[in-house]
Amino acid sequence: MSAAGESAWEAVIGLEVHAQLLTRSKMFCSCRADYLGLPPNSNTCPVCLGLPGSLPVINAEGVRLTMRTALALNCEIPDFTKFDRKNYFYPDLPKGYQISQYDLPLSRAGWLEFEVEGRTVRAGITRVHLEEDTGTLHHSGEIQHAAFSLVDLNRAGVPLMEIVGEPDLRSPAEARAYLATLRQLLVYIGVNDGNMEEGSLRCDANISLRPPGQEELGVKVEIKNMNSFRSVQRALDFELLRQAEVLDQGGRLIQETRGWSELEQRTVSQRTKEEAQEYRYFPEPDLPPLLISRAEVEMVRSQLPELPAARRARFQSQYQLAEAQARLLTGRPGDSAYFEVVVGAGVPPQLAANWQLGDLQGLCNAANLEVGESLVKASALAELLKMVDAQEITTRVAKEVLAQVFEAGGSPAELVQSRGLSQLSDPDQIASLVDQVLPRQAKAAADYQAGNDRALAALVGAVMGLSKGRANPEVVNRLLRERLPRSGG
């Protein structure tokens, strides 16, 4: 529970999320949108360098992906939208203005549902609009004392979507859950890679406090520079305490922008309202307005994939999975697709879920891979699990085969065949194994007969070991019990 619980103040939080779109080219020119790792200023052209006389051209894919996001967030899409210029001077902004959207954005009035502390919360989405990213600056040392700063415009003009949330969040934990759910959604629908560390997904927060029950909002502080889920929650926790302290002591807050310092774990004032930028928005004269037809909207809507919440609900009902397993399987679109291939091949859903989330996920985690990236293709897991389901191999053998396929690829059925790993169920053969084990395990046998149940497990293990894991454990159990009758029975 965060500090807000004990405070006399209610937190009011709204997030502004910037997400780079996964288009091939930049928003207004044909340079690559994927700029990471390229030599500085190599991914540029007259348009994104802002050379005089160059003109922007709208990337239709950027518009489509923004509409896709807006629809996934239940927004309205108006018939008419336009771009505007947001004017300010900064060295990472080559034109001296950012092409953005001001009063007539591509979408507005949506909502996002998320779960936090066992509750489902619905938060409003004010708008989703489209703009262009800036370049990046590299200071020689700390910005205030830098002898020089270098400008890299590889990122300038990358399509950037701004998702403005309503101030509907009431705690840092809610803010974090909202952001996590939003991130999952963006990745799900293929518009953003969800990478906060590299800045393809960025989050600013507005937070104010008010006495519970009061309608009117308190003085708002904007927090910037949070580049992980954890820093979002910590920065808001810190800010909540800071503001509560000021208010508790009868002080007054000022409207300002504060930056989160990861190093000092606190927020630091950057600029006050008086120093706020005057952006002088006006319609971008180089780009005609966009007229959006209903047919276009319906086309984009029809291409939306199943969203995470809907897929989770379906997994619970269609496959009879527990909520926790359904949630894990639908966390990433690749994981649920994998699962559905396995089940589609005839594997019972519960068995498939147990193995994908258990052994396979464990191997993948250790190798830092997503399930879909491993050498165990979904068809291979299905092949393996069908043998388990038909009791053709034991669980123990299945685990070994899985590990081998994970390491070297290949077909589980062929591995079982070539190594003779299929399950041994013939009672006569197993009986001979039991006969070999019992003389060597006389103490365990005696312990079992004296009432120690755990001794039986040791005996089963010994028989299984002798069979190299192939013996049917149920048959082993039954034969051991027959051979070692207990007096009290």
Added chain:
Amino acid sequence: MTLLEEPIRALARRLRARELSAVELAQEALGRIRALDPAIGAYLRLTPELALEAAARADQALARDPAGASPLCGIPVAYKDVLCTRGVETTAASQILRGFVPPYSATVVERLERLGVVPLGKLNCDEFAMGSSNENSSYQTTRNPWDAGRVPGGSSGGSAAAVAARIACATLGSDTGGSVRLPASFCGVVGVKPTYGRVSRYGLIPFASSLDQIGPLTKTVEDSALVLTAIAGRDPRDSTSVEAPVEGILGQLGAGVKGLRLGIPKEYLKVGIDPSVRSVFDQAAATLERLGAELVEVTLPTTEFALSAYYVIAPAEVSSNLARMDGVRFGPGFEGDTSLREAYDSARHRGFGEEVRRRVTLGTYALSSGYYDAFYLRAQKVRTLVARDFERAFTEVDAIISPTAPTAAFELGERTGDPLAMYATDILTLPANLAGISGISVPAGFAAGLPVGLQVLGPYLGEATCFRVAQSMEEEAKVWRQLPPLSRVTA
């Protein structure tokens, strides 16, 4: 007699017949520039090597396929210095762009050069095309070839003067509020303001993006039609350019004015037109009537507000368009230990001239919160009304005629101390830019030895009608057959 006195079609015939080579023609043009331009100051820089290379290529093309070559193949042209030319310094006559060599050419330049034109150089203008006299160039004074003590008009003054002095066959200018038509009128040449969107603006260093159009300046109406046809048409790099047929512009030339209804806006005759200009206009109107046109009085009631609206909208766009000139990547740069803000201030103060700074300041103010509604938004409403005025008028008439400017060319220095008087020079031309319609200025006669232009305005994409009317005027007035004093080479 110089070859550059001949219209493009005549030169094209000689080039195709191999009576004349493009290289000879280029050498003639370059020789005349060297002889005459020191007294005129039209060119900011020459590109003789590029010209001779292009001429040699044109000669090859003409030899290979004389019938297939464009009439513009081998024709010497020059560009206003707001048009980007790959590998050739482009300054917009501003210090802040001194040394800027664009890595690309404007679409219009590419289109002309693909047809084989011979580029002579870059032409002087008002800094960033802001001015009506050419006196705002930060590099040099351009003189009117008809009277060296007078301005050539602006902002495309170098483009008009070069054609008038026959030191280019055709030039390109840009017209934001009259910047092609006004100097065309002052210098006695033809100048076209195409419909907004008719010509790609890609590579035009912008003044006001929603008003700018590139247009030709030439000796004759047909020459302008040839150049406009070559540069017009949709360009995927300019989203405001439109797909529209251009064939009619040349196709309807020579059709005359018989049966055309020509509107004369009563408001345009009330703006303080110089009596000698008025007299030329009245004669021109009478001539057109004699040729079979019907003259009709029309009303454009919003005219009196157009100038104010223009001087809100254009500076607003300027303040944003020029923000990229921050002194970091262009201009003199800065040294020493300054804050970022000081560095910007210093670079922009040193890099921009007074008129540019004035308009940036005006525009910044007009867009500021608290003033936006009162200025920018209201100006946009006026703009809509101006456009409706024209739409209404064009339901009654085929074209509108007026003087291009209230006066003939004025004296150097006469208006530099009075920005408002200078702004009023554009009163008859800028409404067409606000409305986005087509227009042309054609020489109609002389007032006290100075040329006077007739402005013909047509509806949206109505260039063909403008050209018809202008050509009828040209056939009667024959101004292009008279040469200004500064066009004569003295031994």
